Amino acid sequence: MGSNSTPQTAAKPIRCKAAVCRKAGEPLIIEEIEVAPPSSWEVRIKIICTSLCQSDISLWKLSAGPLSAFPRILGHEAAGVVESVGENVEEVKEGDIVIPVFKRNCGECKDCKYQKGNACSKFSVEYPCGMPRDGSSRFKDKNGETLHHTLRVSSFSEYTVVDVTHIVKMSPNFPIDKASLLSCGVSTGLGAAWKVAEIEGGSTVAIFGLGAVGLAVAEGARLRGASKIIGVDLNPQKFEFGKKFGLTDFVDPTTCGEKSTSQVIKEMSDGGADYCFECIGLTSLMQEAFASSRKETGKTIILGVEMHGTPLSINPLELVMTGKTIIGSMFGGVKAKVDIPIFATKYLNNELNLEGFITHEVNFEDINKAFVLLQARKSLRCIIWMDK
DSSP: OOOOOOTTTTTSOEEEEEEEEOSTTSOOEEEEEEEOOOOTTEEEEEEEEEEOOHHHHHHHHOOSSTTOOSSEEOOOEEEEEEEEEOTTOOSOOTTOEEEEOSSOOOSSSHHHHSSSSOOOOSOSSOOTTSOTTTOOOSEEETTSOEEBOSTTTOOSBSEEEEEGGGEEEOOTTSOHHHHHHTTTHHHHHHHIIIIISOOOTTOEEEEEOOSHHHHHHHHHHHHHTOSEEEEEOSOTHHHHHHGGGTOOEEEOGGGSTTSOHHHHHHHHTTSOBSEEEEOSOOHHHHHHHHHHBOTTTOEEEEOSOOOSOOOOOOOHHHHHHHOOEEEEOSGGGOOHHHHHHHHHHHHHTTOSOOGGGEEEEEEGGGHHHHHHHHHTTOOSEEEEESOO
């Protein structure tokens, strides 16, 4: 694919459309904005498509705290084409297909070189609403007012600027809409099954919450050879839908009668699941997932982000006496520049199901429809096309 920068745009501000969030919980407004050229170690991307993640909904509603800043540009799942690069950027060039990722992976620091986990200690200070090196913004509205970034990506704009440590280069023959899926939710679930849990063949898995992340866990468990994959959700229709991702059994907590969900899962799995995943972000479900895991060897992985500050209470004696473990994971333990290309190869080899995650598609002007669909639990991933 050829270069997407021109003498008129390279090293100059670009005027384009963006979906701006002015106030918490209010519909996004399509506005003309100005996107600054990339500074050193930065990449300006022409977004081809983006998708809506549950985290975007949470941040959209958030009216206070360090992650709340308005006006802002949301969005962190996307795929696009490099329009231009700043100084010191050698990893990608104009015309490359890339996906931006919220979780940094510099590849150079001690944490990035460490085999386990996906921490990156490249920068000593975190700026949740600005560029990662100094917290500044690359966006202004038509009146010159600063627009805040979201999760180092801000993909609800025709152009965005992202630090090179948050960029993954993709093969030019990889479908652009499927690439968008790998920038957050699907990779989180796959990584949790592959890297955090390291699910063994023949094991039993229980997944609490069958959104995109939960079903991606199921897909990862299927690929790892799990023999029983139990989905837990309040929507019974998710069972039939989830079978394409490997679900073998289903539990609706509202139909368990006097039994708890954990009791039902223990009966189904001869004493408890080998691996339990909480994918919603509710403390009560985290405790239920832990209770559902097998003694001595059971492992519970927390993927859901609890936004209300409710503490998780587990009796330490239970940990000692049962030998069970519980662990949290951000982005499924995925080191973006290393692991996402592996997932992409599995898709190109017809091993990985990505098509099943795309349930809806809308044009950029209709981006608020994607919010309505996800909040009504009618979609897994809605692809938002910037110009189609």
